[in-house]
Amino acid sequence: MTTKQAELDWIKVADVEQLPEGRVMTVTARTTSICLSHFDGQWAAMDNRCPHQGGPLGEGSIEKGVDGACWIRCPWHGWDFDPITGAPPGGHEDTGQQLYDVKVEDGEVFVGLEPEPDHERTVTDVMAETFSNWGIRAVFGMVGHSNLGLADALRRQTVAGNMRYIGVRHEGAAAFAASGYGKLTGKPAACLAIAGPGATNLVTGLWDAKVDRAPVLALTGQVQTQVFGPGAFQDIDLLAAFAPVTKFSQPVLTTSNHAELASLACKSAIVERDVAHLVFPDDVQTVPSDADATSPAGRLGQPVIQAAADDLEKAREMIAGAKRPFIVVGHGAVGAMDQVLSLVEALKAPVVTTFKGKGLVSDSHPYAAGVLGRSGTPIASWFMNECDLILTLGSSFANHTGIEPSKPIIQVDFERAQLGKFHPVALPVWGEIGAFCDAMLSTPHQHADQAEEIAERWAIWRAEKESRITDDAGKGLGAAVVFKHLSALCPENAVIAVDVGNNTYSFGRYFETKGQRVLMSGYLGSIGFSFPAAMGAWAATQEDPDYAGRPVISISGDGGFGQYAMEFTTAVKYGMNITHILLNNGQLGKITKEQRAGHFPSWQTDLVNPSFATFARLCGGHGIKVTEADQIADAMQQALAHDGPSLVEIMTDMELV
Structure with missing residues (x-):
């Protein structure tokens, strides 16, 4: 030698x-x-x-x-x-x-x-460090040929303990997971994909985040700059493709101010509560750089918008003059619930949530009256019908909620464009919801305490629910008995990600919250949301101290789980403690009902399914199948106690919702 x-x-x-x-x-x-x-x-x-x-x-x-x-x-x-x-x-x-x-x-x-030289700092190192400085703690994605330099920079941040990387089986799941993370925490997570089809696979989940105002950072690889345009392999115009779904979308070029570009992307996602997107050409990712990373210091102001004094005075007059005020809380009030509940208790008035806001007010609260709208309870609709003033806080007046427009309405929102968006209201108030509620605390009122009436209505509804528990047409279990047991067994601090379809309507109607946070695909209504979103919520419980230790549960039908079923292996790989409740009725039940309602024949909505419980076990998780009502409680207890991903497959009747 x-x-x-x-x-x-x-x-x-x-x-x-x-x-x-x-x-x-x-x-x-x-x-x-x-x-x-x-x-x-x-x-x-x-x-x-x-x-x-x-x-x-x-x-x-x-x-x-x-x-x-x-x-x-x-x-x-x-x-x-x-x-x-x-x-x-x-x-x-x-x-x-x-x-x-x-x-x-x-x-x-x-x-x-040769002995390994010191790592030469790159453009993507600078940007990944900046992402970390801005609080990006979780990245969901797939590593591939056109994002390798960026992936290595993210790997270095992961090794340093600054962020967590979760490799998924499909980029769509990465976007939904990032959306779920953002909906829960109000902070952005990132999703990573390659050029071409990897990037386009992100789009559905990004639209979910955008329309529900969840901050997300999308990072896509791209072909080399030398082959932009003429139709190289996997070369598509990503800026054009992502323009409708992003608030901020920019290419990363050799001449870019890389740290500032990363900061602007993070700031846009946080401040605008929207999707920010960066495109990384393959050859730019490993360009050497000696630039310093940047941070949010000195770049973010306090998010408090005080309503105009005249609007506050008018609101006090309307509340003081009401005999039966009624409060509607939407998801937009998520960061101000302490102030909201203080106002509710001061006014002694019934409070309901929109379906998207389910869980923000515990159903055990003495003034809680459930959920308003299609997925709601008769308690909520009864009090709305009997009220003489509606105070809505952070609600967008979606048609699924059905807030009665003929009633006098005070609408408070920190997004000015939401005020009177669908129809005029008596008093639109632009301001931060917590500040508004604080300003209203001393408002005098002469109406009676409605707590006793609320309790009476709950007793009526609970008796109705109990009567539905034994319904049996010989085709499977009913939703009422499923959610009775889940209401009793679900930890009060759990995060629950729900899907779309009959299972979700039934969850809104029957499940009684006690402090749980609920995540859903609100305005996009995307099937398949729940399990990837639960993965995002699980990551938040690992990376965000505000959510540490909270159990994570997801709920779907068989159609929804089938969309991203292989992500169960992702949950196994990373030891995600997620309990999935799957209501299996063998079809797209909600669509079947819509076909009937439209006087169409039921067509192409039946599904051929494996045994999902067996599937879960084959993947390395816990799986159990339920066919009888007396099996539900034990199955749920086993799943909740399992350390890792678990799945409870419950055979249900689509008619018993």
Whole structure:
């Protein structure tokens, strides 16, 4: 061994029997990809990347010329290289390959590399550090050929303990997980994809985040800048594709101010509660950079908007003059619930939530009157019908909620465009909801305490629910009995991600909250949301101190779970403690009912399903199937107690909702 060879780091890359005579293979030493060859009793190693278009030489072949010389041939376009010199047949030095020393000892093959140099800081290192400084603590995605430099920068942040990376099976799940994380915490998570189809797979989940005002950071790879435009493999105009779904979307170029670009993306997601998007061309990701990362210090103001004094005075007059005020809380009030409940208790008035706001007010609160609208309770609609003033806080007046427009309405929202969006209201108030409620606390009122009346209405509704528990048409269990048990067993601090369909309507109607947070695909109503969103919520319980230790539950039908069923393996891989409640009725039940309601025949809504409980066990999780009502409680208790992902498959009747 020469002096130079003695100074190398010798790294085992293969056993001799792994590579027969006359063959090549790809091996990895540290992070270096190498083409290892075995020919004419010799061993050789060279850079695995063909200089033409990056073809993997280790997947090629050894060819012999007419003169008996050996050549390593690239499998992509047939370029040849001498395994001993690395030179092509023509001898052009600028297309020659880097060679590595090889030795064989005791049946093992070693490649000698220079001692590993210090990591050279890159553009994506600067940006990943900036993301971390802005509080990006979770990244969901798929690593691929056009985001490798960016992925390595994220890997370094993960190794340093600054963020958590979760590799998913489909990019759509990554976007839904990031959306769920943002809906729960109000802080952005990131989703990562490659160029082309990887990026476009994100779009549905990003639309879910956008329309529900959840902050998300989308990071997409892109083809090299030199092949933009003419139709290279996986080259699509990502800025155009993402323009409708993003508030901020920019390419990362060699000339960009990279730290500032990363800061602007994070700030846009946080302040606008929207989707921010960055496009990373492949060749830009590893460009060296000595720039410093930036942080949010000095860039964010307090998010308190005080309503106009005249509006506050008018609101006091309307509340003071009402005999039966009625309070509606939407998801927009999520950050101000302490102030909202203080006002509710001061006014002693019934408070309901929109379905999207379910859980913001515990159903055990003495003034809680359930959920208003299609997915709601008769308690809520009764008090709305009997009221003479509606005070809505952070509600968008969605048609599913059905707030009665003929009633006098005070609408309070921190988004000015939401005020009177669908029809005029008596008093639109632009301001932060918590500040408004604080200002109203001293408002005098002469109406009676409605707590006793609320309790009476709850008693009527609970008796009705109890009467439905034993319904049985011989086709499966009813939703009332399922959610009776879940209401009793669900931990009060749980985060619950729900899907769409009959199962979700029944959840809104029957499940009684006691402090749980509920996540849903509110305005997009996307099937398949619940399990990926639960993965996002689980990540929040690991990374956000405000949610540490909270159990995570997801609920869906068989149609919804089938959309991203393989993400159950993702949950197994990362040890996610998620309990999934699956109501299996063998079809897209809500669509079947819509067909009937429209006087169409039921068509193409039936489903062929595996045993989902068995599927969960095959994936490495806990799975149990329920066919009888007396099995529900034990099955749920087992699943909730399981340390890791679990699934309870309940065979249900779509008519009993």
